[in-house]
Amino acid sequence: MTPARLLLALVPAALLAALVMLALAALHSPALIRHYPVLLALNIAGIALLSGVMVYGAWRLALHLRARRPGARLTLRMLTAFGALALAPLVVVYFFSVQFVNRGIDSWFDVRIEEALNKASLLRRNTLEALRRDLVEQAAADAAALAQTPLSPDAATVRLLDDLRRAGDYEELAVFTPGGDVVAASGARGGALIPVAPASAVLAALGGGGRGHAELEPGGDGGLQWRVAVTVNQAPAASPAAALYVLQAVKVLPLRYATLGAGIQTALAEYERLVFLRRPLKFSFVVTLTVITLMTVLLAAWLALMFARRLAAPLGQLATGQRAVAKGDYRTRLTVTSGDDLGALVQSFNEMTGQLRQAQNQAEQSRRESEMQRTYLETVMAHLSSAVLVLDRDFNVHTYNKAARAMLPLGPACQGRALNALVADEPHLAPLAQAITAPRRDAEWQSEVPLAGGGGRRVLICRCTRLPPESGLPGGYVAVLDDVTDLIRSQRDAAWGEVARRLAHEIKNPLTPIRLSAERMRQKFLPQLEEPGRGAMDRATRTIVQQVESMKRMVDAFSGYAQPMRMQTAPVDLNQLIRDVMALHEPPAGKIKTALELAADLPRPEVDPGRMRQVFNNLMINALDALGGRDRAAVTVRTKVVRRGGAEYVEALVHDNGPGFPAGILDRLFEPYVTTKDKGTGLGLAIVKRIVEEHDGVIAAENPPAGGALVRILLPLR
Amino acid sequence: MVTAAVMVIIPAAPAAARDFRIVDVAAAVDGAAIDFRAVLELPLSEEAAEAVDKGIAVTLGLNIDLLREREWWWDKGLGTWQVRAELRRHRPSGRYLVRVDGPGGGGSGGLDSGNGGFTSGNGEATGNGRSFPSLDAALEHLGRGLGARLPLTESLQLRRERYRLKVKAVVLFDMLPAPLRLWAYVAPSWRMASRASSWPLAP
Structure with missing residues (x-):
């Protein structure tokens, strides 16, 4: 698993865990309640993170849609469908949950319960008030008893206080000066502790003429106790200075009252506490519910986006690959990411491109071989001394080699033009055109073509062959032209040279003896002959000599014609x-x-x-x-x-x-x-x-x- | 959605509370501890006072940091303590109980630690703390002097170094009941805290 995939798996898991812990904390799980704010912050951070991811994903999707990227519209459609499927139920559930929480919590606070509790509390207060009045009266009676005796921090006063304490079932009984100093005290627990003086406000109230003060306070053992303070007006017989003291009595509330009162108070306190916590509780639940809903929605949307992307990815890949194939790139290989139908489709695409690539390679190989063959032929043709001219069935020039270009000559403009049309521009090609285009029945024919070309008068031997149907140019012709000008000339020169040699040998050589014989005859016999034989001899020998001379000139002239010329240009x-x-x-x-x-x-x-x-x-x-x-x-x-x-x-x-x-x-x-x-x-x-x-x-x-x-x-x- | 829900729930949140204030701090090194005492103003918001009235324990905390001052660097923290004062109403008696817990045993109102139980009357020890007839009296009592003996883990070089105490008074939301805790984090009426103030530690 790649780090990115691991992260993609861990993030939703972590967010889900945070969500579950928040829900448990909201349900007041003892282990998690302390971390409720942290968990809430974590979940809000998760919501922010997921929101950011969703915004980014939506932005990317919008870009892909604008760019018409393959699979983008499918992703949008699936995301919309998944989102609607997940969002609608969640919103409904959220709405009803909030309503349920609000109404459920409100239902805890029944008006009748509150009224009953208030009445019980009132009853308790009335009872306690009666007890308080009784206690103040009892303390006042005790104070009156003390007023008859001089009070001082001595054993007699303490004994008196002990008696009164036991008689009144007090927990503690003590006498204070108006300033709060202890005069004497008696305690049920042995008087090891210094009694606590009444509050200054109480002392002040008593000094101002108050009869007595009593209040209930928490006791040492978790119960309740009365703390009662009354004035002790010292009788003149007891104290000439008519001293004023404060008697403080601490009396534990009887258990039955304490238990009953505590129960009522506890119930009322708990009820009031719940009433106070109603709004924070609602807030806590609603916030938790909202966060959970939001997190769930975003998680679902994110997963939907991921799922839609994964689902659309192969289609996008396929579209991209298809475009590549359309452009002739058969090397495209798509990654098979799943084993489902889409995976099979991608696999099929890969197989198709593989076959296409194989076919392309074969075609390329064939093309390369053809190219090599063509290059080979071109090279051979280029180095041929014979001109090669290829014409189609309509005698349009198809191809020609270098020798043809030089021999005829032909320019690049003649490619594709009809041979007869070329003659209009190049009249010297007329004999060639006529030799090639003349109606023939044979598959091959040959003719001698005189041509006044760039190099002067040329004699070409033109051999034409009709191309077979499988040649790639069915019905066409290939004409091979050989320049035989020099060959003909040398053959002619050789022929005429032979003629001249024979003439010199066979004719010119006998002429000299003929002439010499005629001249000898003339010299020898002319003087001996008489007329008319003399005249006849004279004419005959002269004729012989003249004709021999004429014949010799003729032979010399012919020799001059036949012999190879030595040109000095x-x-x-x-x-x-x-x-x-x-x-x-x-x-x-x-x-x-x-x-x-x-x-x-x-x-x-x-x-x-x-x-x-x-x-x-x-x-x-x-x-x-x-x-x-x-x-x-x-x-x-x-x-x-x-x-x-x-x-x-x-x-x-x-x-x-x-x-x-x-x-x-x-x-x-x-x-x-x-x-x-x-x-x-x-x-x-x-x-x-x-x-x-x-x-x-x-x-x-x-x-x-x-x-x-x-x-x-x-x-x-x- | 969250905002809408919160707006539905807390449309009538009470006005923000006044801030706590640290009026004075007296601290002196005594052997391996610092005797610490702070004079405070601790005005509770109406909602917090109502919470106490309804029997919910509200704990105030005094966070104390001991710092050694350094000239060219951040001050170094040498110790952190928290003195807690729990305020709650004793429903059966109708009195307000104050219990102070500190690192070395807290104390308040110029009296000794209330480990032996509450005192009744105007600052009387009764059970495990002190009780007061009214919330104002309890707060006034706490404000007059909230002290503790802060144990030191290392000896201080008072002659050569300068030390200071950073003090801040807050409401400890973590000590509130769970349903109230989140509310306290977001409701302005529960934002009661003093500014962190520094006080030199004299030799």
Whole structure:
């Protein structure tokens, strides 16, 4: 038991004990009556203590009610019920008890008893008065006898007094001077004691002419005795000076009178005593009753408050626990304070929260595992060189990895947006969107997607897979994109290198012996031949040598195209480079008009100036060749900065107003050996395209609606 | 509830009593005791006098404390005594009896102790005390001199120390009948007591 609980048990017990002792003291218990005031003070202190406790409890309850604390209203209701149940009977009992005490005590004092006692007392007084008169007369007679004899403190006087005492049955007989001095005395007990003189007032009264005085007084053995004093007027024969003495006689009241009188007096005295004590007695009883009632009421109220609190506590706990559970805190454990229904309810709540906590722990464990799995996947995806793009069934972007962000590129705003909607903002993504969103029946498909992204022209291999229903994104798609630009380029370079090597080996090598053989034939046989054989030999050998030379140039040109380029890039003023090239191809005045629309402050792209000069040189040659012999022929070169896919490019346009590219070769224009010129190698535009692509640039040709041919070059700004 | 009940019971409580007064104190060390005698004014309230008339014994107490005076500290108590004087009416004779009890045998009225019985008349010894024809006479007799011989447990250094007697006269409620006791505690008519007065103890 905790000290607080012990105190809570001891205080009511102590107060109850004090209450019981007060009640016993009020009933005049001999052991407790002496401590009545202390017990009353203790009980009043207990009332004050309980009142304080109740006021405090009520204040706390009011606070709890205001704060809408769980269980507060139930506590109030139970307290009210208990209080009413305890208070009403107590008040009724108290009221009737007070009435009973008052009327009961009043009933003790019957008018007839008082009257009888008064009459008995009057009778006694009359009897005593008669006795008193007789005694005074007897004493006066004795005084008259003494008056005949001279009185002096001698043996004769004492003998006379002895005779008179015995004759009158006195207890004591003594003669005093008017001043109270003893003259002579005779006592029934041998005269060992000095007789007590009459009171001075008695002596004074007798000296003033009084005949005698008698009064009843308590006797030595507890009885009553008369004390009678009369004057002794000394006869002249006895005393010439006519001396005055006082005779005092003490006579015990006869036992029958004393007993009768004492009984009456005792009864009357007791009656008067009770009458006097009536009001204090009522007060004592009422105060005791009030204190007991108050203490009982307060004790009952306190116990009711405690009981109500104990009863409501589990409900309050339950409400608090319920709120905690509602907030997701399943660790709440309530203390089971009783084994009753409420205790079972609390136990059930604890079991419920335990199960919820277990479920929560399992869910938390699953979530943690999922989180770990997700983190693992994110880490793997983040470190993949392939771009991964996850789309839902409506082709909205669900997730994508770091490589996708860099490769496409994609910003954070694209999350959740439809792929086709992204194309509106990022047109370079159109081929990708088309490759992914094209209607398919297969669960997996693959396509090559060219993309002009931030890093220039890219070729991506897009592998799409439809997500299974249990994937968490049913009907969605996952697209894995691999940038194969470098791979294709190196494969192409390798292929063209092999072609060049074979051409050099299989074609170029035989050319020299062919040419040497033709020249030897010419040298050896031309002088020996006559006309017309001589002319034929001459034309034939010359043709052989010319064609061999032409073939050798063609093979050299192809080798130059096929061999890997060694780029020496540097920031180049592209406008100035274009001006230099245009100066080389300045046509005759008035035949072809050239125009330059070059952007001011054009950034300097990182390019190989020699190669780039070759690009614009080839383009100008082609344009001028295409415009040959046309009226108002014009070539315009423009430069500006454009943005594509979040990156900046320098755009260079070469536009002529010639017949345009033949429609049949427009899509193959940049392939080797595609040409419309009679003497062209067919490698000019192919070399241009290769140089541009070696710079990670993009080249395109088109016939604009306004007419002519247009070649567009995009060079990335790094 | 208590207040209401008390108001019902004591609406007509008699007027408050006059206070007792200690007029004079004579005390002298005699060997191992102090001969003590006090002159008092002991006016009883009407209710207390009525109680005596109705046969209820009323005991007056004279509380005496012997203190040794100290300059820098509280006075030290050396002894405490109480002299009691019981007043009651002898109903059969109609006289008022006074019995004095003290630590060394009390006395009053300049007479010797009434151990031998009461005296009748105006201060006469009769039985175990003294009896008087009227209450006023009894009170006057008590007031003329209420004395006792107070035994000492230690010898006093009268030459070197200063001593004083603190005296207070009260009604001893504990000696009243039980029903009257609580009433006496709360009723103003029973609040009769003197102020505590100090009297030097001469060598």
